[in-house]
Amino acid sequence: MNSKYYLTEVDKVPESIYCYHDLMGETFIEPHIHEKGQFLYTEGGVVHIKTNNRTYYLPARHYMWIPPGIKHAIYPSSPKVIMRNLYFPLTERASIFYKKEGIYPVNNLVMELLLFTKNWNGDIIKSQETKYAIVNAFKALLEQTVPQSLHLELPQPTDRRLIHIIDYLTNHIHQEHLLPELASKFSMTDKSLYRLFKKDLGMSFISYYTQLRVFKSLEYLMNPDYTISEIANMLGYSSLPTFSNTFSKIMGKRPSDYRKSNEIYLVS
Structure with a gap:
């Protein structure tokens, strides 16, 4: 290229x-x-x-x-x-x-x-x-x-503490992260971390984290070697239905339907 x-x-x-x-x-x-x-x-x-x-x-x-x-x-x-x-x-x-x-x-x-x-x-x-x-x-x-623009974006953090925390979430996407544990790991209280997300990103921790996992799943779904169940595990979900329902709420279709609709067909 x-x-x-x-x-x-x-x-x-x-x-x-x-x-x-x-x-x-x-x-x-x-x-x-x-x-x-x-x-x-x-x-x-x-x-x-x-x-x-x-x-x-x-x-x-x-x-x-x-x-x-x-x-x-x-x-x-x-x-x-x-x-x-x-x-x-x-x-x-x-x-x-x-x-x-x-x-x-x-x-x-x-x-x-x-x-x-x-x-x-x-x-x-x-x-x-x-x-x-x-x-x-x-x-x-x-x-x-066009219909309405799809909200497939996340705000960029500006606070240095939050930049490190989001890097950690991204690099450990295979684990499930709860706010209290995450706050403790970065020597913060639950309330201070919650406020930091709201102040710097304009959204709650759970909203950011949920969207981050779903957006990451879009990459995994392009690989036919992974089953939907394996992808759920790779994103830290202990339940396949929970992942599937969360994906559907954000993307408007189930992971299996999304996968079927995305084969490459405009070959070079």
Whole structure:
């Protein structure tokens, strides 16, 4: 993968719509900014997008819209991840949809147009009438066909104590963590840790921890070698029904149904 294309090529022709499709491999894309809005679609795994204050979990068969001027870094969860990108110039009159970050499922109509572009790379300009008409229609369809943005993101901690605690939770995701035990481990009282989560992240410990586990499960579910029961254990759940019900509340479908709907089908 040419990991520098996004720094040197995307904005080189300001009026162009820029296409880039590739296998991510293990590539980490360092923090950067575009003058164009970015449509980022992924399949084959979960992609983490980190902005200044949030971490987004972009699952397979979904896309993220990243507005112009938003600094972001991209981390693939697997060497099998394929990213498909379209970058669009925007005017001041662009609708609110194109000015806010969001993650959305890909519907069939958007998917069909994306199929047209999968072998295109580089600038598409107005003189390329057929290609330009397709990608321009693609952009217009995004705001016309999307439901509400999915809340597949977690706030970034700013307090140093909380940064260490969340690193610990992430690195020990296979264990179950209760607030009293976690507070004791980091020499805090239950109340002080509870308040720290609410103050720094705007959410309770249990809400953060529950979402962290479910978002981590999205990566495990892409690996067919793991059963749903094994994944529940890998996330510290002692009960498969508890994991399945929690997943359903956040993702809107059961883990088994999510797994079935996420096979790769846009091959390079």
